[in-house]
Amino acid sequence: MNLTANIPTQPTEIAERLYLDFDSFFATAEQYFNPALRGRPVGVMPIDSPHSGCIAVSREAKRMGVPAMASVAVARQHAPDIILVIARPDAYVRLHNRILEAIETCLPIANVRSIDELVCHLLPSEAAQPEILGRRIKQALADRFNPMLTCSIGIAKTELLAKIAAEMNKPDGLAILSSTDLPQRLAHLELNDLPGISKGMGARLANAGVTNFEALWGIGPKHARAIWGNIEGERFWNGLHGHHFERPETIKRMFGHSRMLPVDWRSTDKVHACARQLALSAARRLRRGDVRATKLTFGMRGGRSFSNSGKGKNQPRWGCEITFRPARDDRTFLHALSEGIARSTREARFSPRSVSVTLHGLEEAQAVQSDLFAVEIPQTDRFPCTATAKWERLSDTLDGLRSKHGPSAISLGPKDDVPGGYLGAKIAFGRIPDAADFNEAQTEDSATHFCSV
Ligand SMILES: [Mg+2]
Numbered sequence: 001m002n003l004t005a006n007i008p009t010q011p012t013e014i015a016e017r018l019y020l021d022f023d024s025f026f027a028t029a030e031q032y033f034n035p036a037l038r039g040r041p042v043g044v045m046p047i048d049s050p051h052s053g054c055i056a057v058s059r060e061a062k063r064m065g066v067p068a069m070a071s072v073a074v075a076r077q078h079a080p081d082i083i084l085v086i087a088r089p090d091a092y093v094r095l096h097n098r099i100l101e102a103i104e105t106c107l108p109i110a111n112v113r114s115i116d117e118l119v120c121h122l123l124p125s126e127a128a129q130p131e132i133l134g135r136r137i138k139q140a141l142a143d144r145f146n147p148m149l150t151c152s153i154g155i156a157k158t159e160l161l162a163k164i165a166a167e168m169n170k171p172d173g174l175a176i177l178s179s180t181d182l183p184q185r186l187a188h189l190e191l192n193d194l195p196g197i198s199k200g201m202g203a204r205l206a207n208a209g210v211t212n213f214e215a216l217w218g219i220g221p222k223h224a225r226a227i228w229g230n231i232e233g234e235r236f237w238n239g240l241h242g243h244h245f246e247r248p249e250t251i252k253r254m255f256g257h258s259r260m261l262p263v264d265w266r267s268t269d270k271v272h273a274c275a276r277q278l279a280l281s282a283a284r285r286l287r288r289g290d291v292r293a294t295k296l297t298f299g300m301r302g303g304r305s306f307s308n309s310g311k312g313k314n315q316p317r318w319g320c321e322i323t324f325r326p327a328r329d330d331r332t333f334l335h336a337l338s339e340g341i342a343r344s345t346r347e348a349r350f351s352p353r354s355v356s357v358t359l360h361g362l363e364e365a366q367a368v369q370s371d372l373f374a375v376e377i378p379q380t381d382r383f384p385c386t387a388t389a390k391w392e393r394l395s396d397t398l399d400g401l402r403s404k405h406g407p408s409a410i411s412l413g414p415k416d417d418v419p420g421g422y423l424g425a426k427i428a429f430g431r432i433p434d435a436a437d438f439n440e441a442q443t444e445d446s447a448t449h450f451c452s453v
Helices: 025-033 059-063 072-078 089-104 130-144 159-167 199-207 213-218 221-228 231-240 268-288 330-347 365-374 388-405
Strands: 017-022 042-045 083-086 111-114 117-121 151-156 173-176 254-260 291-302 317-327 352-360
Touching: 017 130, 017 159, 025 042, 025 059, 025 089, 042 059, 042 072, 089 117, 089 130, 117 159, 130 151, 130 173, 151 159, 159 173, 159 231, 199 221, 221 231, 254 268, 254 291, 268 291, 268 330, 268 352, 268 388, 291 330, 317 330, 330 388
Parallel strands: 042 083, 151 173
Antiparallel strands: 017 117, 017 151, 111 117, 254 352, 291 317, 291 352
16 A cells, blocks of 8 residues: 655644545456456457457556557557456446445445545544544455455545545555645646646646646636636636535436447448437436436537548538427437438438437426326327327336346337447446446356457
8 A cells, every 4th residue: 555655643624535546447347356367467448349449457557558548559569468358337337336335334425426436525533544544444445355456545625635635646545635735745746637637728727827736826716717717717726725615416417328330330220220229228317317308419420531641630520409399208219310310311421430319408307297198299299299198108118127127128129239238338427327227138247258359
């Protein structure tokens, strides 16, 4: 376990947040599930394709110089014997839930920030001995899981500072950052190393003459807001200077999915089959959210093309939005998608590399329920919905059967497999799928999916 120097002995007044971030989570999860992978360079890929890249690499691979998001070629260049496996989101989510249980034996979790990151709010009594608290959490995890499943913990006044502290000496780190250590203790950091400062934001800061941590520390909150162009700048300034500035809870505004298409999935039929499964999966998630959608957006992107001079051109994009009465049934969404597909065949003049389907324009189910159930909707409407209530009941019945007998039990129309599998259950930042999001049978923990390329 790494410990930074200068751990304050009495940091009671500063330690209000504990941030915990697992190290190389997807890769160490695979090593945890499969002992044969332990101690070896491992890369986790989203789909079984030589054109894909790693979404996580093990610490052994990192030590050999493999970058976190390496392509297959780059990964093999640095680590010729790297073992490439295909991501298994269902297994990672199950592990995530077991991890939360273990941590909660030590400390209540305030917010789960992603599948491998979470934050706890500390009481003064808990904050009094932050190092002991950090070690206790690590011990609880080591007792339940293999020691390779390590995390880095940061403890500081605000969530932002605690997250920065968690990054300070990965892997298996424990760092306590006191406000009195600032700005000196972070002076060596590149601005792009700070959470919330992307490459683009780094460029905006540079334009404003802010090129190092000391300069960033010196700007005021209004200046930060002006550079960021929105409230996020002020939020960042407050977090950095030890003031809590909690984010309001985000309201769900859309249910959508997108999918990269391997070469053999770019024919018109397959693109449409994939879009159909994306729409059905988004619809199932929408119904669980107890809302109705009034819009469906169908979009496609092509690949980057190159001119004779070798200059890359922008990826072609096409998309359309179809509107309809507030709906939550598969049939309405598939009708809307059919309309979108018909338009795409007329208008989109490129071979798609990815497709996306989004249901949005959400309304509370309760707010429109009386309209839908009290009267039969006339057929003159946007879609032939004379039996909307029946189609809604059918969709609910299909959802119920799938949840009882498994995701393959029944579907409206053919259930095509889609590239990469795990439809509806990609792990995005801030959204952890739960068991009902998975549309395929769950995998065994130990059933590593090896990459075939
Ligand atoms: Mg992590």
